[in-house]
Amino acid sequence: MDELTVQSKARQFMAGLDLSRIDTDLSVYIEKVRARLKTEELDEGESGYTLTKRDGTSTIVVNERERRERQRFSACHEVGHIVLELSSNHREIPSWSYAKRDPNEIWCDMFAAELLMPYDNFKADVDKDEPSFELIERLRLKYVTSFSATASRVAVIADYPCAFVTMNSTVIRHASRSVALRKLNAWIAPRTPIPPGSLAHQLVSDELKSEGVELVSQDVWFQDWPQGYELTELAKHFPNYDETFALLWFDSDDGPDEPVNTFSARPATDDGLLKEIDGVLSFPEKRRRR
Secondary structure, three states: OOOHHHHHHHHHHHOOOOOOOOOOOHHHHHOOEEEEEEEEEEOOOOOOOEOOOOOOEEEEEOOOOOOHHHHHHHHHHHHHHHOOOOOOOOOOOOOOOOOOOHHHHHHHHHHHHHHHHHHHHHHHHHHHOOOOOOHHHHHHHHOOOHHHHHHHHHHOOOOEEEEEEEEEOOEEEEEEOOHHHHHOOOOOOOOOOOOOOOOHHHHHHOOOOEEEEEEEEEEHOOOOOOOEEEEEEEEEEEEHOOOOEEEEOOOOOOOOOOOOOOOOOOOOOHHHOOOOOOOOOOOOOOOOOO
């Protein structure tokens, strides 16, 4: 399995379906996999699971205690398990070890993002405006997705050099990058401290301010890069959830034109392609699942 395979299978699955009401009703997806959707009060941190019968029909259960956008993501994540025929491994892992998540769960996260934010429609919406809190909020409300899932999708789909970084209050968890940014060899190392010169770092320690937009030197975020370019950083800190997010991008005339030569060792398992979507956290393993 790889990213392109997941995208292809998701778009094949969606082909010919009426997607006009997926913001309020996911039954078009649920019915296609011969499943029914239930909500139950599950344990804290357990977002959902699937039970499959011998006749091939399934029951997808999501946690009614979680926010609506999380329930929708969990339902589509479970559809991903069924369509991709991938077993679940919802084991509980530390928040800092996102890269250690089972690949099957990452593929199903990507599949869920494709279903909730269909590429053609989402791309058209992203192209209409410059990055901003207003754009992310507008898209989040339209597609009924979380701030992090929406911003991550913006970063992946954008034509311009762009990245979305997920952190807790101290450490970078993972980063997703647009194709344009990956071609420039821009790299943000996971499991490293939040850069001291970043807006995200300021927000974590500021009790009065939780979000903002600033210009920062790109070498604050990107490893082994020369100085001389300015990067726009849009950051938001959620102290109650110990979550911090940053959307980074170059304006059209501010970034380098050619790939930057870098020499740092980059673990193959930490490539940005495996970390482009979140929205479903790790689940405790308490029930039998597919």
